[in-house]
Amino acid sequence: MFGDDSEPAVVERDQPGQPHRGKVFAAVHAHVTDVPYYGAGLCAKLMREGYIGYLIRTTNDEKRGEGGPATNIRDNEAQHRSMAAVLGFKDVFDLYYQDHEMDAISELELRGRLILLFRLLKIDTVVSFNPWGLWDENPDHRVTGRVVEEASWMCAMRNDFPEHAEAGIEPRQVRECYYFCARPGQPFNRVVDIGSFVENKIAAIAECKAYGGGGEGSRLRSRLSKEGKRLALLGQDDRTADREYIRHFLLDKDREHGRPYGLAFAERFYYVDRRHSAMAKVQEYIERQAVPLP
Amino acid sequence: MRRRKFLGSATVGGLGLGAVAPAGAAGLQQGGAAGSSVLPRGVVATAYSNPGSRYNPFGTPDYYEYADDLVVERDLPTGTHKGKVLAAIQAHSDDVPLYCGGTVAKLIGEGYTGYLIRISNDEAGGRTVGEGVVQNEIDNLECARALGCQKAFSFYYRNHRMDDCAAIEIRARLIFLFRLLQVNTVITMDPYDHYEENPDHLVVSRAVESACWMAAGAKDYPEHYKAGLRAARIREKYYHARSPEGHNLVNRMVDISSYIDHKVRSNVANRGKGPAGAAGSRLRRELAAQGKRLPLLGEDDATADFQYVKEFLMEPWRRLGERFGLAYAEAFRYIGPPPDYRENVRAYVERHAVPL
Numbered sequence: 001m002f003g004d005d006s007e008p009a010v011v012e013r014d015q016p017g018q019p020h021r022g023k024v025f026a027a028v029h030a031h032v033t034d035v036p037y038y039g040a041g042l043c044a045k046l047m048r049e050g051y052i053g054y055l056i057r058t059t060n061d062e063k064r065g066e067g068g069p070a071t072n073i074r075d076n077e078a079q080h081r082s083m084a085a086v087l088g089f090k091d092v093f094d095l096y097y098q099d100h101e102m103d104a105i106s107e108l109e110l111r112g113r114l115i116l117l118f119r120l121l122k123i124d125t126v127v128s129f130n131p132w133g134l135w136d137e138n139p140d141h142r143v144t145g146r147v148v149e150e151a152s153w154m155c156a157m158r159n160d161f162p163e164h165a166e167a168g169i170e171p172r173q174v175r176e177c178y179y180f181c182a183r184p185g186q187p188f189n190r191v192v193d194i195g196s197f198v199e200n201k202i203a204a205i206a207e208c209k210a211y212g213g214g215g216e217g218s219r220l221r222s223r224l225s226k227e228g229k230r231l232a233l234l235g236q237d238d239r240t241a242d243r244e245y246i247r248h249f250l251l252d253k254d255r256e257h258g259r260p261y262g263l264a265f266a267e268r269f270y271y272v273d274r275r276h277s278a279m280a281k282v283q284e285y286i287e288r289q290a291v292p293l294p
Numbered sequence: 295m296r297r298r299k300f301l302g303s304a305t306v307g308g309l310g311l312g313a314v315a316p317a318g319a320a321g322l323q324q325g326g327a328a329g330s331s332v333l334p335r336g337v338v339a340t341a342y343s344n345p346g347s348r349y350n351p352f353g354t355p356d357y358y359e360y361a362d363d364l365v366v367e368r369d370l371p372t373g374t375h376k377g378k379v380l381a382a383i384q385a386h387s388d389d390v391p392l393y394c395g396g397t398v399a400k401l402i403g404e405g406y407t408g409y410l411i412r413i414s415n416d417e418a419g420g421r422t423v424g425e426g427v428v429q430n431e432i433d434n435l436e437c438a439r440a441l442g443c444q445k446a447f448s449f450y451y452r453n454h455r456m457d458d459c460a461a462i463e464i465r466a467r468l469i470f471l472f473r474l475l476q477v478n479t480v481i482t483m484d485p486y487d488h489y490e491e492n493p494d495h496l497v498v499s500r501a502v503e504s505a506c507w508m509a510a511g512a513k514d515y516p517e518h519y520k521a522g523l524r525a526a527r528i529r530e531k532y533y534h535a536r537s538p539e540g541h542n543l544v545n546r547m548v549d550i551s552s553y554i555d556h557k558v559r560s561n562v563a564n565r566g567k568g569p570a571g572a573a574g575s576r577l578r579r580e581l582a583a584q585g586k587r588l589p590l591l592g593e594d595d596a597t598a599d600f601q602y603v604k605e606f607l608m609e610p611w612r613r614l615g616e617r618f619g620l621a622y623a624e625a626f627r628y629i630g631p632p633p634d635y636r637e638n639v640r641a642y643v644e645r646h647a648v649p650l
Contacts (some may be wrong), residue, residue, distance in 0.1 A: 106463050120517070163474070167474050
């Protein structure tokens with residue numbers, strides 16, 4: 001489905017128990033705010049349903065924040081780790097490529113690093129930017145999405161970076177991909193019900209205080225207080241103010257994405273399923289058609 | 295090892311011209327034996343011509359600059375380097391055999407565990423691209439075997455096109471291998487060799503040079519540590535020049551006399567390209583077709599190949615060695631471990647500190 005209704009998107013709802021137990025996913029984003037806004041609900045859902053999750057950030061986020069490049073790198077690094085902890089990721093990796101300038105890097109080098117991580121962490125599923133996504137003006141998103149897509153299949157090829165095997169890190173196929181619907185007009189074929197995980201999403205956004213709106217509620221509360229006013233919505237403390245601000249002002253898209261499907265909140269993705277190979281079809285045919293030798 | 299003061303100063307250098315021919319002379323007789331200098335009085339040569347070879351286009355380079363603390367590295371007892379790891383990194387399967395095969399075999403013979411890393415796919419060295427890639431892959435493995443290496447790696451970047459590669463990606467792969475193999479010492483092309491015409495050599499040597507120190511860093515590729523790898527501390531480097539044109543600073547002459555046969559065998563292993571391989575057996579067959587034979591080439595192909603390489607192709611290292619009183623030698627810019635600055639400061643404090 002490409003943003004129209006020619007083919008209905010699949011609605012992925014909560015699954016009981018831990019159907020994904022034993023599986024591993026990597027959420028690969030460019031900036032500290034990307035996963036919180038585009039896929040925090042999905043990540044929380046996958047981990048609650050049994051996945052182990054790893055979070056990988058490709059840039060150093062130096063351009064956004066309350067200070068100059070140096071303090072922005074430090075603050076966003078800290079907030080990236082706290083955001084990962086809030087969502088329940090097992091580990092977090094920062095690759096620190098220069099923010100807004102990833103179109104100048106060697107994509108091959110980044111791909112080599114991701115292939116190593118996908119093999120090392122035994123990744124089954126990736127969550128990232130759509131490598132073919134339209135209307136994305138951010139070069140970091142485009143490069144990250146494209147390289148994740150390339151790494152996700154090359155990591156299964158024995159002759160790509162064969163030295164990894166020398167270290168006992170074996171090739172491995174990434175079998176499922178969830179690509180963000182990060183910009184209006186980008187394709188999606190899966191709508192994920194995040195109603196049960198909206199608090200996780202709010203908590204993740206709230207950690208993005210250097211930029212990304214995580215501290216807006218408390219800042220607004222402080223400003224109003226100086227003006228002798230208050231908003232009941234923002235409660236009695238900064239934590240409540242930040243979370244309620246996010247809930248009321250920053251989740252409009254998630255509400256809008258859920259509405260056509262009768263969901264309170266939803267995130268949209270372009271989902272790619274690589275679990276069924278041609279060989280599986282052959283095996284199925286053999287099982288159905290093979291007869292004993294005379 | 296015996297330190298040998300070679301050129302103490304510019305003035306002394308002028309007096310040393312009898313031992314090594316200055317560049318001025320080479321300008322008139324390039325590639326020839328050391329000749330007389332036509333340099334004006336008071337002008338001191340800064341580069342010295344090598345005698346070159348009558349038989350091998352890929353021998354010693356045309357010039358060397360010599361440091362005034364040049365060292366001759368002689369044989370050390372077996373086991374001296376036990377526990378240490380050597381990585382010999384080459385762009386092409388014939389680089390190490392030609393330019394430093396004797397030293398690689400010597401270091402391994404003295405206890406190093408050696409690894410051979412080839413960066414290109416050597417596709418340009420074969421009848422077809424495909425056949426070249428396959429034959430040179432075999433050659434690289436055989437070369438590693440001849441030198442006593444434990445394992446050979448190939449990265450397969452396209453031959454002669456490595457200036458189109460991302461240097462940072464090659465560096466990342468080398469850092470991975472250096473950490474994985476716990477490399478202590480590298481031997482490769484000199485990244486500052488003048489008049490280097492081959493882009494593969496330039497890219498490889500630069501990548502090795504930067505990978506050497508970054509492999510020790512905590513912040514470069516920290517994901518390697520998650521994979522259980524440990525930082526590699528590379529304390530010694532042997533940089534060699536290429537030929538026929540090359541021009542690097544030499545501060546170490548390695549006596550490879552005891553390992554010349556290893557060097558010969560590693561060159562015989564290079565059958566896909568280069569001047570060695572099966573050249574001896576081919577010559578033997580050609581002569582036989584004309585009803586002749588060379589006693590030098592013996593009675594079988596293996597002997598012919600070995601003897602051809604040793605007699606003809608090893609001549610440049612024989613001639614280089616002769617100048618230093620050695621049977622065979624290879625020349626390097628050697629970079630050794632830095633002084634332990636902190637330990638020196640501590641020692642100074644112990645010697646000089648007084649009570650308050």
